[in-house]
Amino acid sequence: MSKVYITNDGGHNYDAAKCYGDLVYMSHGMLEKFQTTKMLRLFFGYLKDSKPDDFILVSGPMVANVCAAFVFACIHGRINLLLWKGSSEGDSRYLVRTLDLREMLKEEEARGERV
Numbered sequence: 001m002s003k004v005y006i007t008n009d010g011g012h013n014y015d016a017a018k019c020y021g022d023l024v025y026m027s028h029g030m031l032e033k034f035q036t037t038k039m040l041r042l043f044f045g046y047l048k049d050s051k052p053d054d055f056i057l058v059s060g061p062m063v064a065n066v067c068a069a070f071v072f073a074c075i076h077g078r079i080n081l082l083l084w085k086g087s088s089e090g091d092s093r094y095l096v097r098t099l100d101l102r103e104m105l106k107e108e109e110a111r112g113e114r115v
Contacts, residue, residue: 002053004082005046007068008060017082017094020055031064039067047071055096057082077102 002021006014009025017023026046031039047068056072058065058081073079078100086092 002055003050004055004057005043005050005068005072006057006059007043007064010060012059014057014059016092017055017057020082020094020096023057026068027060027064031061033061033063036063036067039064040071043068043071047075050075052076052078053080055080055082057094058084073099073101 004014004017004021004023006017006023006025007027008031009028014023024046026043027039043064050072054072056065056068056079069079069081078098081097081099082094083097084092085095
């Protein structure tokens, strides 16, 4: 089964993400936004054994999400994000967005446009 890596447990209810995999909380509470190297090390400890089909659930400070996404993308060449889409109509849910850098580079190369 896939894993859902939650960048920061900010006290929200993440139960709706369980359908995507087992929830793994990588940090809790306040994170110092200027301690990016510390965040990289923390997230690498969790993500080093991740699989390409696992997810990063965006939660908490933006810099923490950037660091977690960076680690995941460096390991796998892609990232699978779970983004919360709130709705006043009762159909709030997570949306999956996959960014695949390797695939994009292949497409660019096939068109002869690789930078």
